[in-house]
Amino acid sequence: MAVPSAAVExxxxxxxxxxxxxTRSEVLTAMEDAAEAFGFAHVTLMAKPGDDDEYMxxxxIQTTLPEDFVRQFDRNRFLVACPVMPTLFDTMLPQAWTLGGLERDGIVPAPITRLMRxxxxxxTVVMPLHSFDGARFLLxxxxxxxxxxxxxxxxxxxxxxxxFEVFDRIRRTEEIAIPRPLSMRELEVVRWTAQGKTSVEIGRILSLSDHTINAHLTNAIKKLDCVNRTQLVAKAIRLGLIP
Structure with a gap:
């Protein structure tokens, strides 16, 4: 069957x-364009969860999903509760589903589908990806x-x-600059952010205003060359700055 000219273009x-x-960021920007071309609003590249992982x-590595969605997903430990996630790497083929289908079949717990709705x-469409060095990812x-x-x-x-071929080649060969260290207070704020706390909640814990908390997060985001809190937490963990 011939491929429609629009798809070829x-x-x-x-x-x-x-x-x-x-660069890796340019590859991910291209994937954002791809998501839009396919009629999607968001694109996410993430590592395969390990047995002990509880937080998406x-x-x-990069996502355009709303920060509040990721925060609530993690606050409710939905990564552990979702029965679909462990099966995504059982195949090398792409998989797609609709929210209506998940709800109709009762595959995914209702609290997760309510958050998605x-x-x-x-x-959603996902593609399991395998790096040359054995690392596994999901787009x-x-x-x-x-x-x-x-x-x-x-x-x-x-x-x-x-x-992913382009991204992974760059990932394995690109020299990663050593980031400027975070201050003790910035590290503390990032740790609490990784636990799913909001700026208001962190401010109450540390007896600081949410404005001050946001300032610390903004500084940390700039120092680690990130674009948002989600990427900041992920990078801080990969660099071993927070457990």
């Missing part, structure tokens, strides 16, 4: 952008669009594999 445009990427935020995560698109056709899932797989 999309593949060519996205593949060109991915091939031109020179600690696994995320609140943030309009009605359709996923989420948003509010109709269920994917098989041709779209196939196209997503091709784009994902290409993007």
């Amino acid at each position: 999309r593949q060519v445009a996205l593949s060109s952008a991915i091939a031109a990427a020179a 935020s600690r696994l995320i 609140r943030f309009s995560l009605f359709t 996923r698109f989420d948003g509010k669009r109709p269920s994917l056709r098989q041709s779209e899932i196939n196209e997503f797989a091709v784009i994902s594999l290409h993007a």
Whole structure:
């Protein structure tokens, strides 16, 4: 069956952008464009959860998911409660589902589907990815669009594999600059953020204003060259700055 010209044009445009990427952030920017091209609102690249992992935020390398969604997901320990996550790496093929299908089949606990519905995560497609050095990752698109056709899932797989090949090559060869150290107070705030606490809650714990907490987080985000709190926590953990 011939591939529609629109899909071919999309593949060519996205593949060109991915091939031109020179940094990991540029690859991820290209994947944000890919998500939009497929009608999705969000893209996430995350590491495979280990047996002891309880927080999605600690696994995320990059995401455009709302911070409040990730915070509430972790606060309720949904990573452990979700029966779908452990099965995603049982295959090397992409998988897709709709929120309505999950609710109809009762596969996922209702509190998780309610949270997804609140943030309009009605359709999801994921691709398990395997690095040359044995590390395993997951790329996923989420948003509010109709269920994917098989041709779209196939196209997503091709784009994902290409993007990850470029990303992983850069990841393994790129010299990572040593970040400026965080102050003791900044580390303390980041630790509490990793536990799912809000700025207001951290302020109460440390007897500081939420404005001061936000200032510490902003400084930490700049020092570690991150774009948001989710990425800050993930990077601080990878660098061993917080447990």
